[in-house]
Amino acid sequence: MGNTCDDIYGTGLTLGLGFSSTANLKSRKQAPAAIRFDLSLSLTSDQKTENKVNISSNKDQLSAASSYSNGSVKRERDIGSEVTQVERVISSRVSDYDYDNARKKLRLTKVQSALLEESFKQQSTLNPKQKQHLARKLNVRPRQVEVWFQNRRARTKLKQTEVDCEFLKRCCETLTDENRKLYKELQELKALKIAQPLYMQLPAAATLTVCPSCERVTGAGQNSSKPHLYGPFTNPSAAC
DNA sequence: GACTCAGGACCCCTTACGTCA
DNA sequence: GGTGACGTAAGGGGTCCTGAG
Numbered sequence: 001m002g003n004t005c006d007d008i009y010g011t012g013l014t015l016g017l018g019f020s021s022t023a024n025l026k027s028r029k030q031a032p033a034a035i036r037f038d039l040s041l042s043l044t045s046d047q048k049t050e051n052k053v054n055i056s057s058n059k060d061q062l063s064a065a066s067s068y069s070n071g072s073v074k075r076e077r078d079i080g081s082e083v084t085q086v087e088r089v090i091s092s093r094v095s096d097y098d099y100d101n102a103r104k105k106l107r108l109t110k111v112q113s114a115l116l117e118e119s120f121k122q123q124s125t126l127n128p129k130q131k132q133h134l135a136r137k138l139n140v141r142p143r144q145v146e147v148w149f150q151n152r153r154a155r156t157k158l159k160q161t162e163v164d165c166e167f168l169k170r171c172c173e174t175l176t177d178e179n180r181k182l183y184k185e186l187q188e189l190k191a192l193k194i195a196q197p198l199y200m201q202l203p204a205a206a207t208l209t210v211c212p213s214c215e216r217v218t219g220a221g222q223n224s225s226k227p228h229l230y231g232p233f234t235n236p237s238a239a240c
Numbered sequence: 241g242a243c244t245c246a247g248g249a250c251c252c253c254t255t256a257c258g259t260c261a
Numbered sequence: 262g263g264t265g266a267c268g269t270a271a272g273g274g275g276t277c278c279t280g281a282g
Contacts, residue, residue, distance in 0.1 A: 147271060
């Protein structure tokens with residue numbers, strides 16, 4: 001695997017294909033195919049499957065290609081005929097294997113993903129030095145490592161948001177349930193108050209109790225649902 | 241020291257491609 | 262084989278921070 005992406009930039013094959021600015025490639029549907037085809041020619045068959053797709057529609061790569069084409073007009077002319085030849089070869093191949101693979105976008109290998117995952121477990125952000133080191137280790141561009149970490153952080157955050165959301169949902173359900181019970185309790189208390197003779201009525205807090213052990217309401221002879229309300233004159237332990 | 245500006249890092253949203261049911 | 266859902270690499274815009282001038 002001698003051909004890294006940087007090596008590929010140096011091949012010059014990108015130059016003659018008419019990409020003078022990144023603006024040309026704003027839509028990944030429009031142009032990248034051509035850029036992928038030429039680059040594939042500089043790779044071995046193994047490298048084609050592993051590396052070629054790494055080149056597709058990348059901002060860094062395009063700006064690199066752009067700088068080449070802006071800065072070396074002579075060289076671009078020099079290789080013009082060569083590129084034309086290359087393009088002919090490409091077009092003769094686009095119907096088979098190369099075409100299909102050229103359209104594939106980058107997928108990190110399992111080993112690469114595992115290594116990135118391992119690094120992410122240790123720390124979710126990387127300083128430039130760590131990024132470079134990891135990129136070298138994985139044989140990818142630092143930008144790819146950066147993007148992977150960004151997306152990974154986003155995934156983590158999304159997952160955490162989902163967990164939080166689920167937790168809040170459960171809290172909401174519990175509170176709703178609690179609210180329903182309390183409302184029912186209130187209705188019962190109101191009914192009780194109406195049913196009792198006026199002279200027997202005392203403040204609710206003074207006549208009703210909540211048993212701390214069974215949470216049942218006691219007081220004034222009622223047998224209510226939980227929670228029990230305790231008044232100041234009631235012995236909670238004796239309530240049940 | 242206060243200010244401005246460029247560059248880098250990061251986040252968020254979005255797009256587009258690959259895979260799978 | 263066609264299709265929609267989903268996962269994910271990558272692009273682009275915005276914000277924040279930092280160092281230089």
